[in-house]
Amino acid sequence: MAQGEAESDLDLTISETIQSLVESYRQMTIPLERYLFLILLPAVGFFIISTVVALLLEQPIAVRAPIPLLGFLVMASAIFYPKILLSQRKRELNNxxxxxxxxxxxxxxxxxxxxxxxxxxxxxxxxxxxxxxxxxxxxxxxxxxxxxxxxxxxxxxxxxxxxxxxxxxxxxxxxxxxxGLDDYLLTEQEQIIQHYSTVYKSSLDSLEVMKDLYLSMILSMTFALVFAVVLPVLTGTNPTMTVSAVIVMFVFVQTGFYLAIRSMAPYDPVWFHPVEYPSPIESKLNKSMVAGVGLSMLLVFITLGGMLGISPVTLNDLFFMLDGVPLPLYAAAPITPMLIPGIAFRQEEQRIKDRDSEFPNFIRALGATEGAKQSTTGAVLRTLRKKDFGALSPNIDNLYKRLNMRIEPTSAWRFFTADCRSYLIQTFSEMYLIGREMGGSPKQLGELISENMNQVLQLRQKRKQAATTLVGLLYGMTAASTFAFFIGLQVVNILADMSLNLSTGSRLDAASLINTSVYNIPLIEFLLIIIIMFGAMLSSLMIRTVDGGHNANTYMHFVVLSWIGAITGTFTKWLVSQFLSI
Incomplete structure (x- = not known):
């Protein structure tokens, strides 16, 4: 009976999935026939061709398997794309x-x-x-x-x-x-915020599940890549092909998880990017970006120029304390200057969050004082600006000065939000400004905006905790996977350099037991460094997606993760050499 109920539930789930997919096709913005002939049928044809190619190739199964998987991914994407579009529209509505x-x-x-x-x-x-x-x-x-x-x-x-x-x-x-519309909306406020809070928390819970799945999949792919490096010693197959095939699967898995995390992360931007009202901080951020990119390009020239013999300075000169520059450092060194914009943007983002935490108190005090004194914003700010609002105090003082200089109130508030650079402050300040211009009660506006923003800030604290745990997870996984990669590589490297001084009369054929001649160690190490750098890039993008910060936050995490991989790989090679040379 229980089995029958399970089968019934499964049939119901499949039926609901098919119905929702059909409904998504009905709601497409392009004609159905055009989508079928221009997108869906070519995708099915690509899957069939990729399957035939995989069957005809005379290569190991590990090399052929990713080919039909790629075709299946393209076909599945084409089939479910309308549903994805409908889900994106639903997400935009809820955000x-x-x-x-x-x-x-x-x-x-x-x-x-x-x-x-x-x-x-x-x-x-x-x-x-x-x-x-x-x-x-x-x-x-x-x-x-x-x-x-x-x-x-x-x-x-x-x-x-x-x-x-x-x-x-x-x-x-x-x-x-x-x-009345106002009475209804005032009674709906609590329910709407409660629904937003529920959706926000459920998104964070889904991210926690995705982190556990991601950890399991990356550990599995790490073992697969280590086996792809080590097993050809015994089997004699081409290790470059097997490693390349596993790396392609690694890329697919990481990319898929990144896209899944991106779709699940709640929409809650931190930054506001003004166009008509530039902020003074813009110059500092631009200079940090120019410095980071310029120095990175210089290090790229030194790295490549040193290899080609056209640069007077090489990485060996920069790392003069080392006998020779390990290969992983060639990948990590050129991107190191991108820490400059990464740190600059991160510091400014922290100041934005500090302003956000003070804004609810400020807007509530402003609305209550305006309502009590029945005065203008400029007159109220004359005394309110003397109170301590933390990181927001300089911006409040500048707002008062602009209003006192008879600058049009709308422009003064726009300059205020541009200086704050905060998405929430810009959004709620605009609401307060419009409400006051249309004759709304300042006390009611201040309390309404303050309460709603406090709810969002509480949810951001939970998001910050989720981002912090993700950072620790990804940093640890990068070190652990790199350690495993280079243990396998260095073991093979040492076996390739060993000479088994066996007697000529022995029946034991060493070449039949240990196949080291099929290895191109520098090429395999290069492939491993590529997957480490790719993993560092996607991991940094995941962190930025979860924390909701500026895109430039990616640079800092990318550099740190790359150096973790480079140092771990270099140290692992040295450590294995020390143990196996004893």
Whole structure:
């Protein structure tokens, strides 16, 4: 009976998967026939061709196996691409939903016409797919003369996000019953934030599961690569081909996990990148980037020029304390200057996070004081700027100075958000500014924005913990896998250099037991260094994806991971040589 229930559940799951896939094909933006003939059928043909090629090749199974796997990956991607697009659309709707509701609540409390609320949000390109939904509702009302509640009810049946669909349904019922938009949105705030918190935490929980799976897969691939290096000593097969085949599988596995982590990570950017209002910190960050890239290019020239004999300075001159520069250092040394922009951006990002932690207190105090004194923002800041708001205090002082110089309030606030460089500060400051301009209650606006931002900051603390554990995991895995790679390589290298001074009359044929002549040790070491550098690059991208920081954070982790691999590989070769030479 239990087996029958399990089979029934499995059939139900498969049926639901097929139905969701068919539905995703229906909601594609391109015609179905065009997608079938231009994308799906060529992908199936590529899979068939790759399978035939793998069957016809006279190579070991380890070399042939990745070929049909590549074709299958292309075919599966083509089949599930519409579902992936639908999932991305759903993710875009959920990512900014809490910000949209907060913005909508701010606009609704100003007592403007409720259709103006939707029109204003439809013009906010920052909300992406949500802004498109607002635009569709406006079109249904203005062009097709539907009522607002009917338009919301219609869109609720077509959006892929359950949260957005439920919100539109409840909004349609409430508006049809005669309740005000502001009253409804104020009561919805807690539920929307709670839903966002649940989705955010579930994403972090999914990342924890992915980290465990990633650890298991990388350990398995590490053992496979070590076996690919060592076993040809006994079998006599071409080790370069087997190592290359395992490396290709390694690349596929790591790339797949990176894409999976990227799709699961919650959307919560830290940085704000102003265009019209440049920040003074921009010059410092640009200089650090130029310095890092320039010095890296110089070291690349020294490395390659030293090998080709066209550079007056070589790596041997830079590492004069060593008898010879190990091969792993040739890969790690040229990218080392990228630590300069990596550290500079990381320090600025920490200052942004410090400003974020102070902003809820500032906006709450600003709104409460403005409401109590019934005064302008500039007059309130005259006394408020003297209070200690930590890292945000200099920015508050600059905001007061600009307002006191009679700079237009909108421009003054835009300069304030540009100096802060924070995505959250920019978003919530814009809401407060628009709400005040439209006559909203400053006290209510301040409390609403402060409460919502505090919830986001609490979730960021959990994200920071997840990122910290991921950093430790990836750093440790890089050292462990490199250690295993180079143990196998150095054992083979020592066996290749050994001479078995066997007597000519012995029946034992050493060449039949140990096949070292098939090895090209420098080439295999080069391939191992490539996979270490590739792993360091993807690991740094994973860390940046999970912590939600600036792209330049990748540079620092990439350099550190590369040096961990280079030092571990060099030390492992020396250590194995010391033990086996005894």
């Amino acid at each position: 900014r939903f809490h910000l949209l509701i907060t913005h909508m609540t701010v606009l609704a409390t100003t007592k403007i016409d409720r259709m103006e609320v939707f029109r204003t949000l439809a013009e906010e390109d920052e909300y992406g797919e949500l802004a498109m939904e607002m635009h569709r509702i406006v079109q249904l009302v203005d062009t097709w003369n539907l009522s607002l509640d009917d338009a919301c009810r219609r869109r609720a049946k077509q959006v892929p996000s359950r949260a957005v669909s439920d919100f539109f349904d409840r909004l349609a019922y409430t508006l049809g019953a005669g309740q």
